[in-house]
Amino acid sequence: MTLMIFLVMFVMESATEKLCPLRASIDVLEGEYFFLCYLESRQEHFQEEAYTINWYKESAGKRQLVKETHRIASQMNFLEFWPAELSDSGNYSVIHSNGKQNLTIQKWTLNVLERNKSSCFNKNHLTTEIKSAGTGHSLKCSDLSIYENESITWYKDCKNYEHETERELNFRTLTVQHSGIYTCKILISHEGRIYHSTNTIKLVVEEDAAEAVTLEIVGHHEEIETEIGKEEILNCTGFLGYYMQEDASLYWLINQTFPEQCTGIPENEPSVCEEEFKKLQLGNKFYVTRLLRIKKVRDEDMHHNFTCMLQADESTQIKIVKLKKGKTQDLPVHIFTTGMVLALLFPFVVVAVVFVFVMFRVDFVLFYRDTCRRDDTAGDGKEYDAFVSYLKDCASPIEEEREFALKILPMILEENFGYKLCIFERDVFPGGAFVDDINSFIDKSRRLIIILSQNYVSDRAIYELESGLHKALVERKTKIILIEYMPILEKPSVPHAGKAYQDKDQRAL
Template identity: 85%
Template sequence: MTLMIFLVMFITESATEKLCPLRASIDVLEGEYFFLCFPESMLHFETEGYTINWYKENAGRQKLIKETQRIISQMNFLEFWPAELSDSGNYSVTHRQNFTIQKWTLNVLERNKSSCFNKNHLTTEIQNAGTGHSLKCSDLSVNENDSVTWYKDCKNYENETERELDFKTLTVQHSGIYTCKIFISHNGRIYHSTSTIKLVVEEDAPEAVTLEIVGRDEEIETEIGKEEILNCTGFLGYDMQEDASLYWLINETFPEKCSDIPKNDPLICEEEFKKLHLGNKFYVTRLLRIKKVRDEDLHHNFTCKLQADEAVQIKIVKLKKGNTRDLPVHLFTTGMILAVLLPCIVIAMTVVCVMFRVDLVLFYRNICRRDDTAGDGKEYDAFVSYLKDCASTSEEEREFALKILPMILEENFGYKLCIFERDVSPGGAVVDDIHSFIDKSRRLIIVLSQNYISDTAIYELESGLHKALVERKTKIILIEYMPISDYNFLPESLSLLPSKRVVKWKKDKSLPVNSRFWKNLRYLMPAKPTKSNTKGHCNNLDLGSEGTQPWTGGCDCNAVI
């Protein structure tokens, strides 16, 4: 029985010795479980009880540590559940009459929020490829049932859960940063402790390599008068050989040095010797600059020589006259693409301009505030001619001519219209008045329908046609108020007007002030700055239940009005 107790005490003491390395300075991550401890073998057991006191240095004085729910003292252990940044400092433990057993400096490192480890809290292990190796998790837990998870570069590594990570044969691909995370249960909560190892796997030192010139003998196509730069590079192996030399010969003759003759600029010269270190390989290089290729250069041998110890390597370069170079592929491709795209772009822009000609012109007028009416001596922007024969009158047409047309053009777009029935006082000579008012107007708007056959309307039309076609003083705008299938009732001279000066009214579809009808009409009207208080829609017109309101004005069938 005594022997059994002794063995248990020996095993416990050995385990404690293993868990409590004598380190003066210790680093730990915030938020993790950690403990300070010392081997029980450092205590001198006596028959009487003894007291262990833990201290932390505060403002140069030792302050006794009192237990809390987070910091617990158990004989030779001081546990942190978990460690916090404020725990950093100098610690010591005493026994009996203030006999100091051990001292530590504890550094609590701030956790990296964007990574699973802190670069200051890792160890580095360097191993050679091809050998077996094992990464050991720094065990801060006594309970072997605590779960373990391994990470490589902060990603779960092959679901490994053992305390040791074994590699039977290391390769360079095994290099990385491995993090071991132990989960520890305490008072119903789960804490964790991590240790991070940076594993560097190096390849075995390469065998000695014979020096050689990179590339084989070659012929370079060139042109007379062109500049050529010949490059010669030699591979020296994995150690820089100080006695290595690399140089050019032109038909067994040394060329001039480019840096030796600053004033006399030689046609062919040799650049300075350069050493290169790429990875673990060493190179030397030298350029031969031919500033203008001559005919005689096509018959020369340009020889590059690499010498180190007694080994010699050579490479011969010759120049030959090449065929006339074709256009570079990228330039040819770019040219073809442009040749195809440009016509497409031009056609597309032309189509857009034709389709949106009216919108573009109106936009230009608004931007430039263009005004074609200033200083031309005209009083009205347009004279409105429509059917006035009461025998076949159309109330909708009269409503359109006397109310809708002036409301939109005058109130929304600032035009001034002359409507005989509205603006001319009765009693005058009708023919003379019509001729006079058309002469004062910049446009003649004719509201055209099958009923446009009255004597007065025909006179207005013929007078306007005379001014448009003969005197070229007034432009005519035809509004096709109702669809017309036969224009034989109109004067033959009307066919001489451009078809683009006809605007078709489509009832409700044309009512909105931003409809295509009003845009086309404004396009044919003289340019004039638009009022800022333009209304968005003419639906505010009271047109009755059927869309039109009967005209209540009087009508003298024997007169214009």
């Protein structure tokens, strides 16, 4: 009895192996019956510990448990779609759980292709086989269902082909006329409804014998220059020929050890991981490719052999990639050029800034004071910003000179700019000693504004000029601002600056 059970299970497992090719990426047409299946090792049949089987779908970065519906059903090692829809596209996985740990058995990427309403097939859902004329060949209808007694029909270029109903379409001798697109259609009855599943093959028969194609890995052994801490992605691509070989496998080894699979989640990604196996078709040539992702190159990675292996039709090809520390790279050209341009422009920019500052220094100072609300003269003990010295009697035949000193100058400096002026006739009370008052108010002022004219240098106001020059040149207590209101024909007899210094030294003695 035990032997009988073992034989039955062995037969079931053999059938499962036949129906479950190891394909990481699968394409299927919408509206067709389809199934996913996985293989269990023989030891799992005899495990005494109970476990559960759950199917999951990952879409948009979220993994959700696949629940059975009237359209999606789980049976033994199979997940069936009655039928497949566009929304079924995504990444699928099957997980065994015994309540203590979860074990991922297999993963797939399912692509549900939109049906071409004007044709019986989708150009993205076919395989190409290139054969030479004069040879025998057979087209095989892939295992599209797990049920028996299905009805099989073959079509050539979407027309019924010679009423063939066998799973294989045999050609004793191929001719160019046999070229075409062949589609096998399987009808399946389920719960009173008829579903179908198709497989399409493009057969190309060439008149002359085609050149023999050798399985090979694109590129040769290589060394890649890199740096510690840098991310590196190693690419391995294998050329299969002019038709897709379903038994082809491509994988990486690190010192004869299999790397972990990439999870797609950056924070949980292993330091070195292998991307999913992908198939490519460029024209009538077929390729397989797989990436090895090194998150951050370590020093020990420089001593590893990263080996890519391609296997198909009992043939094996390898490619070895090694990492080595690269030479220190020169400064990039665009950065060097930018630096040189900036270095050449910098002196011109400095000169321009200095020129603008010199030309508008007063405006900058006023703007600074207005913006920061700061006055550098606060606390210097001065009461006035400037003492205005001008012609004080009516000796001047031009009245505008006094009007400039008493009206225009205060209106501009006091009312518009907020300076405080000391004007003798306005701010000094009468009755005091003239000379003492003049010296006192000049000492209280930060500047001495002298409005020069021919009448001014001929008047007694010349004393204010002499006193101001003495304080500016000898005592260095104030600064003088000269305004030539009218041209001076005769030079005033003002003591020379050197004489003023000499007088000061004599007084000191």
